[in-house]
Amino acid sequence: MSRIAVVTLVLHFYMAITVSTFANQTGRPNVLVIMVDDLGYGDLASFGAKDMRTPHIDRLMSEGMRFNEFYANCCVCSPTRAALLSGRYPEMVGIPGVVRTQPESNYGYLTPDSVMLPELFQKAGYHTTLIGKWHLGLAKPNRPNQRGFDEFLGFLGDMMDDYWTHLRLGNNYMRRNEEVIDPEGHATDLFTQWSIQSLEKREADGKPFFQYLAYNAPHFPIQPPEDWHERVKAREKNADPARVKNIAFVEHLDDGIGQVLSALDKLGLSENTIVVFTSDNGGKMKYGASNGALRSDKTHVYEGGIKVPTCVRWPGKIRAGQETSFTALTMDILPTLGDLCGVPLETEIEGRSFKPVLLEGKQAAFTEPVFHMWLQNGTKEAMREGDWKLVRDNPGDPFELYNLKNDPFEKVDLANEQPERLERMVRVLMVHMEKAQKIPWKRPEAQANVNH
Structure with a gap:
């Protein structure tokens, strides 16, 4: 390989590094x-x-x-x-x-x-x-x-x-x-x-x-x-x-x-x-x-x-x-x-x-409870707190309680075995639901009709 070719190759190599470094540092x-x-x-x-x-x-x-x-x-x-x-x-x-x-x-x-x-x-x-x-x-x-x-x-x-x-x-x-x-x-x-x-x-x-x-x-x-x-x-x-x-x-x-x-x-x-x-x-x-x-x-x-x-x-x-x-x-x-x-x-x-x-590759688990809900006529709700999950999949039904660590497929309802935990989690969920119910979700024209 000629000296010019070597120099050109080296220049291209350093230009590539420079461009890559610039992009990584500032882009x-x-x-x-x-x-x-x-x-x-x-x-x-x-x-x-x-x-x-x-x-x-x-x-x-x-x-x-x-x-x-x-x-x-x-x-x-x-x-x-x-x-x-x-x-x-x-x-x-x-x-x-x-x-x-x-x-x-x-x-x-x-x-x-x-x-x-x-x-x-x-x-x-x-x-x-x-x-x-x-x-x-x-x-x-x-x-x-x-x-x-x-x-x-x-x-x-x-x-x-x-x-x-x-x-x-x-x-x-x-x-x-x-x-x-x-x-x-x-x-x-x-x-x-x-x-x-x-x-x-x-x-x-x-x-x-x-x-x-x-x-x-x-x-x-x-x-x-x-x-x-x-x-x-x-x-x-x-x-x-x-x-x-x-x-x-x-x-x-x-x-x-x-x-x-x-x-x-x-x-x-x-x-x-x-x-x-x-x-x-x-x-x-x-x-x-x-x-x-x-x-x-x-x-x-x-x-x-x-x-x-x-x-x-x-x-x-x-x-x-x-x-x-x-x-x-x-x-x-x-x-x-x-x-x-x-x-x-x-x-x-x-x-x-x-x-x-x-x-x-590591991070402390989030500790706050999280909520899932869906409104259509009534609401379906779930709440996750650590390994525990509260579920009401049909409006008006009793709440169910599962330990997802031991029961990831939700086969064993522990609501009757854990009444205190169930009651506390329901209270937390209800606070969230009360906040959610204050947020308007109807289209303005529909809301205007309701207000009149």
Whole structure:
């Protein structure tokens, strides 16, 4: 090799080190939060599903820290999404239930003073993008662009009645910011494409980004593309037809997530991007989902409705291949990301940062009790305090009490054996419920009708 070639090689080497060092020392990390819809705790190969092939989500689990005791704030969609973006109990920001099209079945309206995660990151100099499902408001001022997102490409509403037509009760909720759009294709594929296109723009402008990628899948209706369905039918010949469709739906979703992760790699963004993966609640078993050995499913506050597969990846900062039994909730993601990215929080929240467990592998357990509730007519409630869990899964029913350390599948109700503990925990829960009931959650026009 010539002397000039050697000098050139050395210069390139030191320039690479300098650029890398500069980026690591002064550049804030990018953030990609992937939230999927109704993914069961037992519906990933890495979480024990023998019939699933989910190599890309499994790759995320192995390349970062996997949480085995992570909980959605609620057993249904909207409240958990509100918790993610506010860092608060959803009932404290006006989303105790599901935001729906029909006024008579709507149970949520974001409070005007709610401070959203994208607003905080926007103020810190981040470009903020939502790709996919919003589900926190159908009208101004509670649409994504009024709540801190610079860019929105996705679905304003709740579930899609069809993944190909993208309609909900005859309404087209697909938007590009405020523009109504009618794109062709399966919603999962569209969200994947839009996510990658947004990443390409961010790589080009060099600005740090926060992208929230919220897939509708695998929420019912279970509609995998036909080629995916046929492939799984041929492979799982003896499986229940509903299970086969769910497998194909999840594997198609996994492929989309794999494309997004590959785009991060190709664009050179992976090393400085924190990726969070989670689900908004547990799977619905009647549609072929599995929550493993956990009790019950979506719309219930037993473990199967609220315990969700979750991981966080940040190459070089979070050691790969770790698993933790540290218990955290969806609302804890906001303060953790703020902590990791140096984004100050400007509002009081209930969420708590789990940054130490990510970067150091250990952290003292949170000691405050945590609450799960869902309002629809009456309320379903659960409270976790250490190993103990209080449950009332049907309004008006007696409370049940479980020790999750000894009984993770909630088989033995200890309410009669632990009356003093039960009574004390019910009192604590009722204080929380009283606070929640003071927060308005009806749309202004509905509230005005009530006041008159």
